[in-house]
Amino acid sequence: MERAKRINAVPPYLFAEIDKKKEAAIERGVDVISLGIGDPDQPTPDHVVERLIEEARKSSNHQYPSYVGHREFRKAVSQYYFNRHGVEVDPGDEAIALIGSKEGLAHMIWAYVEEGDYVLVPDPGYPVYGIHTSLAGGKVFDMPLLAENGYLPDFSAIPEEIAKKAKIMFLNYPNNPTAGVADLSFFEEAVAYGKKYDILICHDAAYTDITFDGYVAPSILEVNGAKDIAIEFGSLSKPYNMTGWRIGYAVGGKEYIDALGIIKTNTDSGQFTAIQKAGIEALLNTPKEFRDSLNSMYQRRRDLVIGSLKEIGIEIPPPKGSFYIWAHVPKGYGSAEFVSLVLEKTGVVLTPGSAYGKQGEGYFRISLSVADDRLEEAMKRLKDLF
Numbered sequence: 387m388e389r390a391k392r393i394n395a396v397p398p399y400l401f402a403e404i405d406k407k408k409e410a411a412i413e414r415g416v417d418v419i420s421l422g423i424g425d426p427d428q429p430t431p432d433h434v435v436e437r438l439i440e441e442a443r444k445s446s447n448h449q450y451p452s453y454v455g456h457r458e459f460r461k462a463v464s465q466y467y468f469n470r471h472g473v474e475v476d477p478g479d480e481a482i483a484l485i486g487s488k489e490g491l492a493h494m495i496w497a498y499v500e501e502g503d504y505v506l507v508p509d510p511g512y513p514v515y516g517i518h519t520s521l522a523g524g525k526v527f528d529m530p531l532l533a534e535n536g537y538l539p540d541f542s543a544i545p546e547e548i549a550k551k552a553k554i555m556f557l558n559y560p561n562n563p564t565a566g567v568a569d570l571s572f573f574e575e576a577v578a579y580g581k582k583y584d585i586l587i588c589h590d591a592a593y594t595d596i597t598f599d600g601y602v603a604p605s606i607l608e609v610n611g612a613k614d615i616a617i618e619f620g621s622l623s624k625p626y627n628m629t630g631w632r633i634g635y636a637v638g639g640k641e642y643i644d645a646l647g648i649i650k651t652n653t654d655s656g657q658f659t660a661i662q663k664a665g666i667e668a669l670l671n672t673p674k675e676f677r678d679s680l681n682s683m684y685q686r687r688r689d690l691v692i693g694s695l696k697e698i699g700i701e702i703p704p705p706k707g708s709f710y711i712w713a714h715v716p717k718g719y720g721s722a723e724f725v726s727l728v729l730e731k732t733g734v735v736l737t738p739g740s741a742y743g744k745q746g747e748g749y750f751r752i753s754l755s756v757a758d759d760r761l762e763e764a765m766k767r768l769k770d771l772f
């Protein structure tokens with residue numbers, strides 16, 4: 387059976403070769419340590435799990451959920467925005483529940499992008515933005531995220547004729563994979579740029595609550611008038627260790643939320659209401675101590691990795707957010723080559739930067755979502771190798 391041509395737009399699975407080498411190492415009896423996946427090793431907080439159990443028992447939660455998300459969940463998102471960012475979000479028409487933020491990011495493209503429209507995508511970046519743009523028939527314009535610019539895109543480097551043809555710009559801070567952060571003045575610039583060229587700014591805020599050294603990440607909605615041109619995607623996955631639960635949300639201008647809702651209503655039927663209720667518990671009733679201790683755990687791991695890399699001659703400033711370390715490979719190596727060498731010699735799996743875009747070449751990514759003892763062992767092996 388011939389597949390749809392759009393499938394050809396999906397690049398081959400970039401980790402296929404790494405996976406093969408990893409399998410072979412396991413076969414040889416090597417104790418493989420994966421620092422590849424961004425998926426928290428810690429459990430979901432108990433109060434959230436308890437709420438799910440309670441809600442799962444109620445037959446009133448067993449039917450199709452509301453398409454846009456349970457009103458109580460949307461109210462909780464609104465309350466969270468007010469508490470955390472001082473921003474007012476109308477739970478009625480400025481918020482929508484998502485089956486994980488990835489789902490919303492993908493569907494947003496289908497709501498706006500037509501054949502030939504441009505989408506401005508960070509390079510390196512989370513692959514969903516570019517892949518769905520291609521699937522929808524749009525054109526990807528890469529915005530390089532460079533170390534010398536603090537991993538922020540340079541809007542003045544985008545050609546005027548591309549800006550005029552662009553429908554959406556994706557941003558993501560704290561950033562995956564570079565761990566770069568943005569301050570409010572950057573978001574002000576982004577909103578002004580979006581308004582000037584009529585480009586919807588989609589901010590992926592998956593790591594907003596994972597920050598270090600006292601840094602507090604802003605929401606793009608803190609910018610005056612942001613809702614006219616921006617929408618923000620939030621996720622419960624990373625801050626509450628809930629990746630498997632598939633719950634997130636989008637907030638922002640109501641015409642954008644409405645457009646996303648039209649795609650969703652005709653595709654999925656929303657997330658299980660009991661999970662949404664447990665999500666309320668996570669958003670509103672998670673003690674500050676949980677957040678502080680999770681962030682100090684990642685900060686401790688960050689410092690361990692930064693220190694170990696320094697000992698082998700790779701020096702980078704400690705990032706202020708996300709749970710990734712983005713570092714340049716030693717001189718003379720390419721990303722894939724370095725990652726293969728490390729895997730073969732030490733059994734440690736790193737992610738090649740090139741998997742996230744052209745600008746990722748020459749870099750590798752380490753995820754800090756790995757148990758302390760395993761991370762320590764991995765760093766010891768790296769230091770022994772170099």
Ligand SMILES: *Cc1c(COP(=O)(O)O)cnc(C)c1O
Pocket residue numbers: 424485486487488489512558562590592620621622623624629632633634
């Ligand atoms: C993990 C991640 C997401 C997806 O989160 P879900 O809510 O689990 O779908 C979105 N964006 C980035 C950059 C991520 O790293």
